Amino acid sequence: MENRNVLQYLVLVLKGIAMGAADVVPGVSGGTIAFISGIYEELISSINRVVPALTGTLPKKGPVAFWEDVNGNFLLSVLSGIAISVISLSKLISWLLSEHAVLLWSFFFGLVVASIFYVAREIRGRNISVWLMGALGAALAYAIISLPVGEQSGGLPYLFFSGALAICAMILPGISGAFILVLLGSYKTVLDSVHERNFQILLATGLGAVFGLLSFARLLKWMFTRFRDATLALLTGFILGSLPKIWPWKEVLETRVFGDKVVPVSEANVAPWNYDGNPHLGWAVLLVVVGFSLIFALEGLASRKNQSA
Numbered sequence: 001m002e003n004r005n006v007l008q009y010l011v012l013v014l015k016g017i018a019m020g021a022a023d024v025v026p027g028v029s030g031g032t033i034a035f036i037s038g039i040y041e042e043l044i045s046s047i048n049r050v051v052p053a054l055t056g057t058l059p060k061k062g063p064v065a066f067w068e069d070v071n072g073n074f075l076l077s078v079l080s081g082i083a084i085s086v087i088s089l090s091k092l093i094s095w096l097l098s099e100h101a102v103l104l105w106s107f108f109f110g111l112v113v114a115s116i117f118y119v120a121r122e123i124r125g126r127n128i129s130v131w132l133m134g135a136l137g138a139a140l141a142y143a144i145i146s147l148p149v150g151e152q153s154g155g156l157p158y159l160f161f162s163g164a165l166a167i168c169a170m171i172l173p174g175i176s177g178a179f180i181l182v183l184l185g186s187y188k189t190v191l192d193s194v195h196e197r198n199f200q201i202l203l204a205t206g207l208g209a210v211f212g213l214l215s216f217a218r219l220l221k222w223m224f225t226r227f228r229d230a231t232l233a234l235l236t237g238f239i240l241g242s243l244p245k246i247w248p249w250k251e252v253l254e255t256r257v258f259g260d261k262v263v264p265v266s267e268a269n270v271a272p273w274n275y276d277g278n279p280h281l282g283w284a285v286l287l288v289v290v291g292f293s294l295i296f297a298l299e300g301l302a303s304r305k306n307q308s309a
Helices: 006-024 030-036 040-048 050-061 063-069 072-099 101-121 128-145 156-171 177-184 187-196 199-226 228-246 281-308
Strands: 250-258 261-269
Touching: 006 030, 006 072, 006 177, 030 040, 030 101, 030 156, 040 050, 040 072, 040 199, 050 063, 050 199, 063 072, 072 101, 101 228, 101 281, 128 177, 128 228, 156 177, 156 187, 156 199, 177 187, 187 199, 199 228
Parallel strands: none
Antiparallel strands: 250 261
16 A cells, blocks of 8 residues: 555545546546556556455454555545546536537547557567557457447346446446447436436446456456556557547437437547538647647656656
């Protein structure tokens, strides 16, 4: 458990807020933000320690030792930030998606493109297996975002399954958990259950999310420990393969109404100059550059901080 001061925990809360903001946007993963903000491996490792600590540390050594074992201050800071973001920024993000979608997607597109370089730079080896894993990740991500949207489904076992898959996607860089719910046909059911306070549906989906999070974090931790370069290549491929989903300029071919939201279920990417109703091309390009530059600016600040420490 890393020792941090109050300011460092506030920074973790801000990183959680950024993750939550990304998770609200269908198509952008909070896992991508976690990776480019430098907390991804610690997050996976901390989540992975929850079950062993619950079954071993808590009954044998008590709650204080349990909290230290699971890196509780870190998890609380990040999860608090995510909760704050989802509660406070969801309406703003939804409004931006509705009124200024191209500008919002442009910023995230630049952010995600830069994250590809950032993650790929962490790969130490460049052998054939690494390249194959990168290609596999890109192919899988592209196949997922190309799937047709599922029909509405509300059975509790299916919702448990949907929650497990969605949370796995949410912590994977490149793929949005909300988008997985749309693909599985569970998005409207979950959305309606929030508005209607249907705790049975929320409990089934939530338990699935907890199961998926704890089991998938264990797999990711094992992969990072045993096959770090191959895992980084796979994640790089996931981010690369998801880029068509967040291309800013799209022609909507088909939409569906999910609750009070109109969600595009079929889109075609178009060139910026062929996009109808886009009077802000210059601003969009500027936001791509800003999003791209932000990653390396943050990395530069982190490097200077490490050198001065």
